Amino acid sequence: MAANSVNAEAVKDTRSKRTRRSRFSDQVAHGVFLVCAILIVAIIFGIFIFLGFNGLRMFQDPAAKNFFTSTNWAPTDDVPSYGALGFILGSVVTTLLSTIIVTPLAFAMALYMTEMAPRWVNTLLRPVLEVFTGMPSVVIGFLGLIVLVPWLTKLAAPIAPSAANAGVGWGAATVILVIMILPTVVSVSIDALNAVPESVREASLALGSTRWQMMKNAVLPAASAGLATAVVLGMTRAIGEALAVGMVLQGDTHLPDGPFSLGWFFQPNINITNAILNYFSEASGTERNGYFMLGFVLLIISFLFICLSRYIASRSVYK
Amino acid sequence: MSAQQQISTTQGTPEDRQRVDALQRLTRRLHVRNNIASAILAIATGLGALLFFVIIIKLLVDGVPYIINPNFYGADGTGVVGPQIFNTLYLLVFSEIILIPIALSAAIYLVEYARQGPLVTIIHFAAETLAGVPSLVLGLFGYLVFSSVLGFGLSRLSGILTLLCLNFPVALRLFEDALVSVAREQREGGLALGSSKWHMIRTVVLPSALPGIITGVVLSAGKVIAEAAALIFTVGSANPSNVYTLNPMISTDNLTIHIWFLKTVARSVRIRMFTRSIYDQY
Numbered sequence: 001m002a003a004n005s006v007n008a009e010a011v012k013d014t015r016s017k018r019t020r021r022s023r024f025s026d027q028v029a030h031g032v033f034l035v036c037a038i039l040i041v042a043i044i045f046g047i048f049i050f051l052g053f054n055g056l057r058m059f060q061d062p063a064a065k066n067f068f069t070s071t072n073w074a075p076t077d078d079v080p081s082y083g084a085l086g087f088i089l090g091s092v093v094t095t096l097l098s099t100i101i102v103t104p105l106a107f108a109m110a111l112y113m114t115e116m117a118p119r120w121v122n123t124l125l126r127p128v129l130e131v132f133t134g135m136p137s138v139v140i141g142f143l144g145l146i147v148l149v150p151w152l153t154k155l156a157a158p159i160a161p162s163a164a165n166a167g168v169g170w171g172a173a174t175v176i177l178v179i180m181i182l183p184t185v186v187s188v189s190i191d192a193l194n195a196v197p198e199s200v201r202e203a204s205l206a207l208g209s210t211r212w213q214m215m216k217n218a219v220l221p222a223a224s225a226g227l228a229t230a231v232v233l234g235m236t237r238a239i240g241e242a243l244a245v246g247m248v249l250q251g252d253t254h255l256p257d258g259p260f261s262l263g264w265f266f267q268p269n270i271n272i273t274n275a276i277l278n279y280f281s282e283a284s285g286t287e288r289n290g291y292f293m294l295g296f297v298l299l300i301i302s303f304l305f306i307c308l309s310r311y312i313a314s315r316s317v318y319k
Numbered sequence: 320m321s322a323q324q325q326i327s328t329t330q331g332t333p334e335d336r337q338r339v340d341a342l343q344r345l346t347r348r349l350h351v352r353n354n355i356a357s358a359i360l361a362i363a364t365g366l367g368a369l370l371f372f373v374i375i376i377k378l379l380v381d382g383v384p385y386i387i388n389p390n391f392y393g394a395d396g397t398g399v400v401g402p403q404i405f406n407t408l409y410l411l412v413f414s415e416i417i418l419i420p421i422a423l424s425a426a427i428y429l430v431e432y433a434r435q436g437p438l439v440t441i442i443h444f445a446a447e448t449l450a451g452v453p454s455l456v457l458g459l460f461g462y463l464v465f466s467s468v469l470g471f472g473l474s475r476l477s478g479i480l481t482l483l484c485l486n487f488p489v490a491l492r493l494f495e496d497a498l499v500s501v502a503r504e505q506r507e508g509g510l511a512l513g514s515s516k517w518h519m520i521r522t523v524v525l526p527s528a529l530p531g532i533i534t535g536v537v538l539s540a541g542k543v544i545a546e547a548a549a550l551i552f553t554v555g556s557a558n559p560s561n562v563y564t565l566n567p568m569i570s571t572d573n574l575t576i577h578i579w580f581l582k583t584v585a586r587s588v589r590i591r592m593f594t595r596s597i598y599d600q601y
Contacts, residue, residue, distance in 0.1 A: 033428035240453020
């Protein structure tokens with residue numbers, strides 16, 4: 001009897017010990033997981049703080065006042081000038097132009113693949129789209145350099161100021177960006193279109209509309225938020241694209257001479273990422289902070305794009 | 320159509336006939352429009368697909384002769400990429416070794432522990448923002464923090480840590496999806512047997528979510544292999560004499576940087592000098 005109760009006591013003791021240990025390990029695990037989750041917030045804050053701090057430090061130099069107003073980037077001159085408007089213009093022009101080309105093409109592909117295509121088209125194209133979404137940008141840039149640029153040189157020689165350089169510049173960069181962002185925009189658009197419930201299509205067809213009317217009047221409006229998100233995501237990718245675009249831009253630090261014309265698209269030209277890639281490594285002082293500032297500008301632009309896409313997505317009906 | 324025509328011609332007043340004619344015209348017009356639109360969509364898709372296939376075929380035709388040539392993977396000389404492939408694999412393996420536990424932990428926290436609230440919203444927003452940060456900007460950040468402030472210089476370690484920042488949001492989302500797909504009943508079953516939460520996650524959730532987790536690892540691996548812009552200012556673009564070591568403190572390149580480096584030779588001399596000078600400092 002007495003031995004029994006001692007035994008029970010011991011069992012109870014080990015049990016509670018085990019419970020305590022498992023509860024303790026649970027708490028430790030909880031803490032570790034929390035720290036890892038917070039880490040991602042710390043990283044993004046760190047990016048903003050470090051780049052912002054280093055970038056904004058350039059404005060201590062009075063010569064940097066024209067950063068957003070001048071296109072003259074000449075940090076090594078006797079009277080240095082830090083006008084970055086040319087770089088920003090380059091990024092904005094190539095991004096907008098490629099988005100304008102990609103949007104109708106991507107929507108058409110997504111509509112065809114979700115609404116009309118026979119099954120084999122989807123089984124063939126989906127993996128290709130996935131491959132291209134993850135394609136190294138350098139590969140596209142490399143192909144652009146050895147295939148697209150010689151071809152464009154022949155094609156655009158009459159309108160370019162220098163026939164030998166006609167293949168590089170904003171024109172080639174736009175084509176590269178189109179190839180880079182098309183798969184992303186198509187994939188996200190397909191997801192958006194697939195999220196529209198079948199009942200919407202059936203209702204429209206039952207009212208007697210043709211396939212095209214159904215797509216135009218029922219499916220596209222219903223998926224508009226998702227489609228807009230797709231375009232914004234494509235723009236986010238386009239504005240930050242560095243190596244592929246840099247390989248075919250080949251500009252230095254100046255916009256082409258003369259007034260804006262078609263010829264601007266077919267001669268060596270500049271954008272933000274190209275400037276950072278080429279000149280950041282040997283820069284120092286205010287010039288170096290200038291490249292951090294350019295990076296910060298890129299960061300702010302893509303942050304605004306992300307906020308925009310979140311806002312649009314929050315208004316979408318079907319998810 | 321022919322039945323309608325018969326009806327309209329055999330019986331009905333002139334107004335009726337007119338109305339039927341108008342309807343027929345409308346139908347025909349709509350059908351023509353439908354066909355035109357369908358054709359345009361099909362042609363656009365065909366053009367896009369053609370573009371992709373031409374690129375793939377071009378890569379295969381020009382690339383396969385080298386891929387099957389063993390000399391291509393040699394250690395040194397011109398036109399060989401042995402060191403670059405080794406570096407790419409090195410960065411891939413070690414960045415995944417760091418990435419998987421951290422991203423998986425964060426995903427477990429978000430799925431299993433966190434209550435819906437401002438913290439989860441902030442974390443998700445941070446992840447989305449980080450996923451949208453251009454990789455070149457991440458490279459600048461990595462240069463500032465890992466190379467300068469933490470003093471790792473241009474090294475594989477800086478590159479691995481930068482790749483962690485780059486891949487964290489992607490892996491987090493994929494891991495979260497994998498964990499969420501585990502059925503609720505399975506979790507409740509585990510908890511009902513009296514296991515603690517962490518024990519339940521280890522023994523019930525993680526094994527069931529394994530396929531999804533592997534998918535996430537593979538996808539993030541693809542991103543590591545493709546990445547170049549984030550690594551140019553953190554890993555460098557030139558190789559020391561012997562890259563076949565596990566030393567994380569040396570500055571190397573990888574395949575993608577190598578391609579970029581070779582195709583921009585005119586300018587790259589400066590960057591090589593920069594790499595060397597930084598490398599000598601440490």
